[in-house]
Amino acid sequence: MKLTQISKTKAFGGWHYQYSHQANTTQCTMRFAIYLPPQADEKCKVPVVYWLSGLTCTDENFMQKSGALKMAAELGVAIVAPDTSPRGEGVPDDENADYDFGLGAGFYVNATQPPWQKNYQMYDYVLTELPALVEQHFPLTDKRAIAGHSMGGHGALVLALRNPEKFVSVSAFSPICNPVNAPWGKKAFSNYLGENSEDWLQYDASYLMRNAKQAIPALVHQGSDDNFLAEQLMPAALVNAAESSCYPLHFAQEDGYDHSYYFIASFIEQHLSFHKQHLQLP
Amino acid sequence: MKLTQISKTKAFGGWHYQYSHQANTTQCTMRFAIYLPPQADEKCKVPVVYWLSGLTCTDENFMQKSGALKMAAELGVAIVAPDTSPRGEGVPDDENADYDFGLGAGFYVNATQPPWQKNYQMYDYVLTELPALVEQHFPLTDKRAIAGHSMGGHGALVLALRNPEKFVSVSAFSPICNPVNAPWGKKAFSNYLGENSEDWLQYDASYLMRNAKQAIPALVHQGSDDNFLAEQLMPAALVNAAESSCYPLHFAQEDGYDHSYYFIASFIEQHLSFHKQHLQLP
Numbered sequence: 093m094k095l096t097q098i099s100k101t102k103a104f105g106g107w108h109y110q111y112s113h114q115a116n117t118t119q120c121t122m123r124f125a126i127y128l129p130p131q132a133d134e135k136c137k138v139p140v141v142y143w144l145s146g147l148t149c150t151d152e153n154f155m156q157k158s159g160a161l162k163m164a165a166e167l168g169v170a171i172v173a174p175d176t177s178p179r180g181e182g183v184p185d186d187e188n189a190d191y192d193f194g195l196g197a198g199f200y201v202n203a204t205q206p207p208w209q210k211n212y213q214m215y216d217y218v219l220t221e222l223p224a225l226v227e228q229h230f231p232l233t234d235k236r237a238i239a240g241h242s243m244g245g246h247g248a249l250v251l252a253l254r255n256p257e258k259f260v261s262v263s264a265f266s267p268i269c270n271p272v273n274a275p276w277g278k279k280a281f282s283n284y285l286g287e288n289s290e291d292w293l294q295y296d297a298s299y300l301m302r303n304a305k306q307a308i309p310a311l312v313h314q315g316s317d318d319n320f321l322a323e324q325l326m327p328a329a330l331v332n333a334a335e336s337s338c339y340p341l342h343f344a345q346e347d348g349y350d351h352s353y354y355f356i357a358s359f360i361e362q363h364l365s366f367h368k369q370h371l372q373l374p
Numbered sequence: 375m376k377l378t379q380i381s382k383t384k385a386f387g388g389w390h391y392q393y394s395h396q397a398n399t400t401q402c403t404m405r406f407a408i409y410l411p412p413q414a415d416e417k418c419k420v421p422v423v424y425w426l427s428g429l430t431c432t433d434e435n436f437m438q439k440s441g442a443l444k445m446a447a448e449l450g451v452a453i454v455a456p457d458t459s460p461r462g463e464g465v466p467d468d469e470n471a472d473y474d475f476g477l478g479a480g481f482y483v484n485a486t487q488p489p490w491q492k493n494y495q496m497y498d499y500v501l502t503e504l505p506a507l508v509e510q511h512f513p514l515t516d517k518r519a520i521a522g523h524s525m526g527g528h529g530a531l532v533l534a535l536r537n538p539e540k541f542v543s544v545s546a547f548s549p550i551c552n553p554v555n556a557p558w559g560k561k562a563f564s565n566y567l568g569e570n571s572e573d574w575l576q577y578d579a580s581y582l583m584r585n586a587k588q589a590i591p592a593l594v595h596q597g598s599d600d601n602f603l604a605e606q607l608m609p610a611a612l613v614n615a616a617e618s619s620c621y622p623l624h625f626a627q628e629d630g631y632d633h634s635y636y637f638i639a640s641f642i643e644q645h646l647s648f649h650k651q652h653l654q655l656p
Contacts, residue, residue, distance in 0.1 A: 102599070103636035156635065159441040317384070353438065354385035 093225050098123065104165035105130035108155060113225065117217040118178040119210055124222060125151035127161055131168035132231045139235035139371040140170040140226070141364070144218065144244030144251075147276075148196045149176050154241070157353040163364045167373050172226055174218055176243070178211035192276050193283060199271075200247030201295050203284035212284055215295075219251055219258070237367035239263040241356055242320070246271055249297035249310070249330075256306040261370035263311040263363045265356050266318055270298040270329035277324075298326075301341070302333035310334075310341045311366045313359050315349030342366075375507050380405065386447035387412035390437060395507065399499040400460040401492055406504060407433035409443055413450035414513045421517035421653040422452040422508070423646070426500065426526030426533075429558070430478045431458050436523070439635040445646045449655050454508055456500055458525070460493035474558050475565060481553075482529030483577050485566035494566055497577075501533055501540070519649035521545040523638055524602070528553055531579035531592070531612075538588040543652035545593040545645045547638050548600055552580040552611035559606075580608075583623070584615035592616075592623045593648045595641050597631030624648075 098110040106129040115122040132138045141164070143154045151173045154160065164171050177183075177198035184207045186194035203212035226232060238259045240248035245267025252262035271277020272292045281292040293299045301310075314327045321327075327343065334341035349355040380392040388411040397404040414420045423446070425436045433455045436442065446453050459465075459480030466489045468476035485494035508514060520541045522530035527549025534544035553559020554574045563574040575581045583592075596609050603609070609625065616623035631637040 101632055101634055101636045102597075102630040102640070104640045108636055157438050159444060159639070161636070161639065162441060315384075348384040350383055352383055354383045354390055354443070357441070357443065358384070358386045 093228065095225070095229055103127065103161050106132070106161070106165050108161070110151060115217055115221055117213040117221045120178045120180045120183050122178065122217065123151055123175050125155050125173045126226060126230060127155060127164055127171040128230060129165045129168050129170060132170060134231060137231045137233045138168050138170050139233050139237070139373065140172055141367055142218065142236060142238045142248075143171055143173045144200060144238070144240030144247040145173065145176050146240070146242030146244050147176070148191050149244070150196070151175050153353065157357065158360050159357040160360045160364060163361050167364060167368050169364070169368070169371060169373060170230070170232055172222065174222055177214065183211045184208060193279055197243065197280065199243060199280040199284065199295070200250060201281070201284050204291070205284060205286050208284050215251070218247065219255060235260055235371050237261045237263075237371055239363055239367070240267070241265045242351065243268055243276070245312070246297055250295050250300060252308055252310070253297060253300035253304055254294070256308045259308060261309045261367050263366055265313050265359070266315060266320070266325055266351055267297065267312060267330070268325055270296060270326040272296045272299070273329070274324045274326060298329040298333045301330060301339050302336050304337050304339055307339050309366070309370055310339065311363060312341065312343045313362070314343070314345050315351065315355045316345055316347050317349060318351040320351055375510065377507070377511055385409065385443050388414070388443070388447050390443070392433060397499055397503055399495040399503045402460045402462045402465050404460065404499065405433055405457050407437050407455045408508060408512060409437065409446055409453040410512060411447045411450050411452060414452060416513060419513045419515045420450050420452050421515050421519070421655065422454055423649055424500065424518060424520045424530075425453055425455045426482060426520070426522030426529040427455065427458050428522070428524030428526050429458070430473050431526070432478070433457050435635065439639065440642050441639040442642045442646060445643050449646060449650050451646070451650070451653060451655060452512070452514055454504065456504055459496065465493045466490060475561055479525065479562065481525060481562040481566065481577070482532060483563070483566050486573070487566060487568050490566050497533070500529065501537060517542055517653050519543045519545070519653055521645055521649070522549070523547045524633065525550055525558070527594070528579055532577050532582060534590055534592070535579060535582035535586055536576070538590045541590060543591045543649050545648055547595050547641070548597060548602070548607055548633055549579065549594060549612070550607055552578060552608040554578045554581070555611070556606045556608060580611040580615045583612060583621050584618050586619050586621055589621050591648070591652055592621065593645060594623065594625045595645070596625070596627050597633065597637045598627055598629050599631060600633045602633055
């Protein structure tokens with residue numbers, strides 16, 4: 093698997109890179125970003141936090157706006173940030189180019205419906221293809237945590253809940269907790285997965301947490317002044333599911349914060365500290 | 375003077391705001407951002423760091439990408455970030471809409487030449503109108519530091535060197551140190567100020583530092599892998615000027631860093647710590 097370097101930038105003593113590669117899962121050229129802390133070199137592998145971004149984002153938003161790189165450099169943990177959908181010539185988009193479906197809105201599912209099913213295989217891309225690729229090319233251990241924001245918070249929770257052997261811990265900011273009951277989720281899932289809503293449940297964090305057989309530690313932060321809180325995010329469904337299955341979820345509602353990266357930046361160090369414990373960092 | 379609130383976002387326990395207002399100096403609607411740390415309230419005024427951004431930026435780049443808000447909240451210092459030029463209907467732009475002149479490229483000068491002289495009065499806007507406005511509307515002391523990046527580093531140095539009574543300290547990342555000898559500066563100054571290069575010297579940090587009668591502490595960081603280093607930035611001219619006039623400049627070249635916000639983020643806490651001393655923060 094061949095990588096093409098797009099950018100290389102020093103940050104906090106480590107290096108931020110962007111790469112593109114031809115992906116088998118999504119059958120298009122995918123771009124991702126990786127931050128390698130100063131501790132990472134040929135002799136020293138470091139663990140990794142995968143970050144899944146929200147609607148309209150690319151690999152760039154978290155790296156530029158979260159303020160996470162400073163603590164990643166201190167802790168000695170890598171960050172990998174994929175794009176939020178397949179892109180490029182021939183990849184279909186929402187017919188109205190809406191922000192909440194199609195390009196920039198892959199929802200971390202494997203689409204089954206035409207015309208989406210050829211490229212929109214973000215679940216497999218993030219779960220399997222991307223980790224194999226970065227672990228082949230960079231000094232990374234197989235200790236992985238996963239985190240995300242909004243649509244990416246949904247993605248992180250779903251990937252972790254379905255694959256607890258693959259990740260040591262999961263965290264999310266403002267996740268779409270119950271997409272099968274939310275307008276964003278209904279629009280995406282009916283198009284990507286078809287009209288049978290039974291097929292959607294495998295991508296619903298609240299359903300998965302309620303039925304979890306094996307658990308990894310989970311942390312969720314939600315701002316109380318988030319415009320999308322009641323209609324789209326529905327954290328009460330996740331909290332109820334965790335109570336029902338005794339899932340180790342720590343849920344924190346933060347007074348006055350909204351859905352923006354200022355919220356993420358304000359609490360990202362709490363998330364990295366949380367993952368640090370489970371990644372067994374010193 | 376009336377302010378219109380555009381956004382209000384909680385960050386690190388304080389508040390990030392964007393406002394617009396009708397400016398007398400630039401005769402157009404100007405937007406700026408202000409971060410008020412949690413310590414600021416009606417009973418407690420806080421000092422302020424003005425941040426001047428570089429080419430193509432607005433009030434948003436520094437607030438979103440620098441990672442400065444965390445330490446500003448810890449220190450109890452406000453940050454004010456103006457736009458980089460006048461904007462809006464009737465404000466002239468470069469005939470080719472080039473990134474390095476016109477909109478997004480006001481160079482912090484008072485233009486004297488048509489058609490620029492009506493709106494492109496960014497020197498007076500940043501020096502006088504904006505501080506009066508924010509000190510009227512927000513709980514700010516009259517202790518001010520000033521900092522900036524690239525074109526904004528040039529602006530910060532020029533404003534501080536010409537007005538040492540107005541600022542307690544100045545810092546810059548990758549500033550345009552000697553614009554009278556650099557392509558960006560020559561293009562901007564010949565258009566804004568006319569062809570007589572004697573008129574440009576009042577906006578040249580190296581000339582001003584060489585001839586400074588009164589000094590405030592200055593800190594400059596420059597990345598060694600900055601694409602613009604030799605042709606546009608010319609820090610050696612500033613270092614030579616400081617040696618010539620015994621100006622209290624601390625210049626730090628940082629190996630491997632480029633011109634991006636990843637460089638700023640990597641060292642912004644050193645700049646805020648530097649200003650903290652001179653703002654007499656605890």
